[in-house]
Amino acid sequence: MSRANTRVVMRRHPNGMVTEADFAIEHGTAPEPAEGQALVQVKYLSLDPYMRPMMDPVRSYVPHLNPGQLMPGATIAEVVETRDPGLPVGTTVACALGWQEYGLVSAADVRIVDPEAGPISAALSVLGMPGVTAHYGLLELTEPKAGETVVVTAASGAVGSVVGQLAKLKGARVVGIAGGPEKCAYVVGELGFDSCIDYRSATFEEQLAEATPDYVDVLFENVGGPIFDAVLGRVNDHARVALCGNISQYNADEPYGLKGVRQLLMHRVTVHAFVIADHRGYWPRALPELSGWLADGSIRYREDVASGLVDAPKAFIGMLTGLNFGKQLVEVSAD
Template sequence: MSGNIQVLMKQHPTGWVQESDFEIVDRPIPQPGPGELLVRNIWLSLDPYMRGAMDPVRSYRASLKPGELMIGGSVGQVMQSNNPKFPVGAYVVGYLGWQAYGVSDGTGLNIVDPKIAPLSAWLGVVGMPGVTAHYGLLQIGQPKPGDTVVVSAASGAVGGTVGQIAKLKGCRVVGIAGGKQKCDYVVNELGFDACIDYKAADMHDQFKAATPDRVDVYFENVGGQIMEMVFARLDTFARVALCGIISQYNLTKPEGFTGMRHLLVNRASITGFIISDHLPYWPGAIGELAGWLQQGKLKFRESVAEGLPNAPAAFIGMLAGKNFGKQLVRVGPDTL
């Protein structure tokens, strides 16, 4: 029977992603075989890394081929199970992609508890974005009390969590975000010390005023001109956690980088990282993030698109910075 809505990559994008680069199909609901389980997806995560997977270039994972299912993290409920580790009714988080139903042998799936955090949060603050923030800041940035920590894309799922953890560690935190509404949220709700609107004409002057002691730790999500601006304010022995460069993903000719002198003069270190390389780190980080969330020390915000057919438009909007907080797609109801 039909009923499994899927979103496929129809073709490799050229420059900015278009809705015509996707194809929406309705296929039969798959049936689990021996040792497998059927999961009904409830929430789908939309993340910048998916744009890189759409390009036919060398990366840390195989690129998508035309006609393949879009990749993505999801939270769902087990509907049928031939695997004793995953009972019917359990909620699981994994990478079942842009579809309503998925079959898995259990590899990469983990049971989650909606009493610890809302189901959607397992794709955000206590999921991959939260662990990314935790690892990048604490393991690479190694902030010390009194350090100045700068975070780009500060109102997003990763950036917002980075800044809040940095405040918990006693740092001065400066965010960079697009627009007054996002900057107000970052300061007034998330507790950053300052937030610079990258759309402001005097962005560079504002940033210099907000970093009188220069920058000890930079958590990079954006790249391009913002990265150049921050690198010019790095302090001696600064640490840069290179998480993403979302401003460059849709450019046919990425912007050049001229900040090598700042790295050299300040003896700064820059480390790129992919959080899937550090799976043993996840349980401890999630435990600490969940504890902070339950204690009210972490806040989060979500942008929600309703239904898989709206996922392509929501994805394109996220890449353009139109989302506010973690971008999600509600695939179906939490309970049937």
């Protein structure tokens, strides 16, 4: 059975801020599964900040994209045709098929998702890479203690929102940083942070000082740039930083040089720069805990879902500029 397959590829390397013209939509035919493979139809695509630096022709922890290559990404998909006995038709899987409607997988390449356990899209957010990133970066690397002050940048995002809730479960005092009053209200009112500061405010640094009277013990950093420097100006001796993201700089014409190196030295700060792709073996430890906390209501999450693969470039740009509210997904197929 021949199936039409839509794909989104990188048309060219972006120059500064990514634009929709940097992508191209391709139409073709879905591949046929060989022995030991299954054809899956993508239901949801995850859009994540790490994709942006992959579009630049520079050395990184993963190979950069070249023009004409498929945009990468985590997906939730359903088996529609199979020659792999471990993947019957109808099985829902988490896999990394990128920006396309159909792809080939084998049982060794996927994680089985139980649709009865909750919305399958959660396997791309709180029960997927963002949740495991939050768990590892906070609980394994920085180990917040009861009574300590934890600051989380991009606090309403897919990773930051989980980080703050986990820190509250550990008894910490949690201060979020987010963009706009609505996001800050969500971070405090629904996620349970102690306070949240709008980084766009003209009095941001004054508010940060008021929110951290005992200074900062743990910083979970997703943004970089001037916000990172501002928080470094408030760190305690022997503070710990989980350096997870640098989204403010991914589209910058000129890189922002870190100005807070003196603070790192003066206060003997430990900085843990990490990417969760280096820690695949950690997932089995984190996911059961995250699932339990989600089931009992200890942690919550929010999704921002775009409709249709052709809108993925627009949604991706919106995520990079802070327009999304919660985990950014694309519903590729609702069939």
